[in-house]
Amino acid sequence: MLEKYFAELIQCAGTVYLAISIFIALIKAPSDETYKPYRTAKGLLAAAFAAMALNLFAWCILTNNDWTQFNYYIASTDIILFYLEDVLLCYAFCTLLNRKYITKRRLAIDTSLWTVTTVIAFAATLDSMTEYRNILTLVSLALLIAYIVRFIYSFYIQYFRNKNVLENYFTDDMLHFAKWIKRSVCLLCLSWCIAITTMFGNIYFNWLYQFYVISLNIYIAVSFINFSRPYAKLSAADTESETTNMSMMDWEKKSDDTSKPLGKKLEAWIGTKAYLSQQFTIEDIATILGTNKNYLSYYINEKYGVNFSVWICKLRLAEAKKQMQDLPNKKLEDIAFSVGFSSASYFSKVFSLHEGISPARWRQKKIKDE
Numbered sequence: 109m110l111e112k113y114f115a116e117l118i119q120c121a122g123t124v125y126l127a128i129s130i131f132i133a134l135i136k137a138p139s140d141e142t143y144k145p146y147r148t149a150k151g152l153l154a155a156a157f158a159a160m161a162l163n164l165f166a167w168c169i170l171t172n173n174d175w176t177q178f179n180y181y182i183a184s185t186d187i188i189l190f191y192l193e194d195v196l197l198c199y200a201f202c203t204l205l206n207r208k209y210i211t212k213r214r215l216a217i218d219t220s221l222w223t224v225t226t227v228i229a230f231a232a233t234l235d236s237m238t239e240y241r242n243i244l245t246l247v248s249l250a251l252l253i254a255y256i257v258r259f260i261y262s263f264y265i266q267y268f269r270n271k272n273v274l275e276n277y278f279t280d281d282m283l284h285f286a287k288w289i290k291r292s293v294c295l296l297c298l299s300w301c302i303a304i305t306t307m308f309g310n311i312y313f314n315w316l317y318q319f320y321v322i323s324l325n326i327y328i329a330v331s332f333i334n335f336s337r338p339y340a341k342l343s344a345a346d347t348e349s350e351t352t353n354m355s356m357m358d359w360e361k362k363s364d365d366t367s368k369p370l371g372k373k374l375e376a377w378i379g380t381k382a383y384l385s386q387q388f389t390i391e392d393i394a395t396i397l398g399t400n401k402n403y404l405s406y407y408i409n410e411k412y413g414v415n416f417s418v419w420i421c422k423l424r425l426a427e428a429k430k431q432m433q434d435l436p437n438k439k440l441e442d443i444a445f446s447v448g449f450s451s452a453s454y455f456s457k458v459f460s461l462h463e464g465i466s467p468a469r470w471r472q473k474k475i476k477d478e
Contacts (some may be wrong), residue, residue: 137150156193
């Protein structure tokens, strides 16, 4: 029964991916320069979904509904199009995290590797290569797996780079806006592992896989569309990181003339407790102090040994602990907002991370000690 209707399931899934591809391609994104990487990622994601649809429609054409024998034509098509999908998804996700991810060199390398994989996979379908089909299929599959590993490695480099950029620009945790990308990649890794096994699996396994992948791809499409709202704000930090960074030598040359007056200005700014106001950026402080954002960031990193976000968190937590001791009846939620945190849950998360204990238990312990 499942074998009879599996082709209809594949056709429905292919239609869904094609519809998603068209929808993403047609949705409007702001035309200004800030959104250029988002528009690039939009085109890449639409192409990835189109490749997924093509892969499923190709299966419908090539299948003979015989699940007892390995189909080299389907396997070769899967490898070629899986590889293409992975490249497009990698470029789409990494471009959202780093606007300069796509380079001519990277394009040339990935195009060459995909072409080599395509040639080897296609050769496995030729009658003249019957004797070497298993070897050619395994080699092309190994190249696909190698790219998936490189994709994961490249993605996490870009993810942690983006994390550092955001933490050196914003006071609050802004990475949560982009965590859907990390979640998507993790779920895709699982789907890729399953996808490879589907070439050797039975009909029941393939049914379950299709439902999982359809749900995952809908989640990715919806998350990508929703990401357009915070993208402009997050992109501001990435744009700032592209400005000329001051090298160690530059700082050492300017340290006598710059660090001392900057330190005094920063101490005066701390004295006003302006860090208790909600959401501001290092650019805002640099403007107030009449200095360069890069100088200020470097000074904070050198002086306090932490990035901008952690430094602000420590100042806020110190004030929060003071209030918890001096005002034992004040609600933790009110304390959280009064010291600049955007929510009580975020305050609790940051406090627990830095102190190793929840703010409620910390307060109880202090009361008992007194």
